[in-house]
Amino acid sequence: MEETENSTDIQIDLNTFGKPTVISDECALTIFRVAQEAIRNAVKHSGASQTSIILKCTSDDISFCVMDNGCGFDMKLVEKNSISHFGLLGMQERVRLVGGNLTVTSKISKGTTVSLSIPFKNAQEQVVTGLSIKE
Numbered sequence: 001m002e003e004t005e006n007s008t009d010i011q012i013d014l015n016t017f018g019k020p021t022v023i024s025d026e027c028a029l030t031i032f033r034v035a036q037e038a039i040r041n042a043v044k045h046s047g048a049s050q051t052s053i054i055l056k057c058t059s060d061d062i063s064f065c066v067m068d069n070g071c072g073f074d075m076k077l078v079e080k081n082s083i084s085h086f087g088l089l090g091m092q093e094r095v096r097l098v099g100g101n102l103t104v105t106s107k108i109s110k111g112t113t114v115s116l117s118i119p120f121k122n123a124q125e126q127v128v129t130g131l132s133i134k135e
């Protein structure tokens, strides 16, 4: 985050709510990768001046969203051309594998929000290629 802020004109705000908690390595890596791709997309495509990141931990779930105030995009057009774009598809797949949910909403001229939530129970389980290992 700091590196991106220093090397671009975009300002990144991070807000966290809830207590730090122990989650599986897979879940932590998923959150990191989704954040990384969402920020990369905001820098590369949105022309936004600002990106806000909110990370929330409750007893129900871990949720995370990255919002930018940039140009936005038409999801339908992007879905049609998804053959050469793997970022959004990769995020969906990663989140699905840890039993979470990812939504991307975008409005032309308003910006884009990438939100993910992972039920707390799933966030603590180790997952190996889609199979949960319950200890």
Ligand SMILES: Nc1ncnc2c1ncn2[C@@H]1O[C@H](COP(=O)(O)OP(=O)(O)OP(=O)(O)O)[C@@H](O)[C@H]1O
Pocket (backbone or CB within 6 Å): 041, 042, 044, 045, 046, 068, 070, 071, 072, 073, 078, 084, 085, 086, 087, 088, 089, 112
């Ligand atoms: N935050 C954003 N603001 C504006 N447009 C976006 C944003 N995120 C994604 N897009 C649009 O959606 C398209 C698909 O994004 P995706 O991350 O899947 O692919 P990519 O960034 O073009 O390529 P890749 O991630 O595979 O290097 C982008 O090409 C861009 O047109």
Ligand SMILES: [Mg+2]
Pocket (backbone or CB within 6 Å): 037, 040, 041, 086, 087, 088
């Ligand atoms: Mg991308």
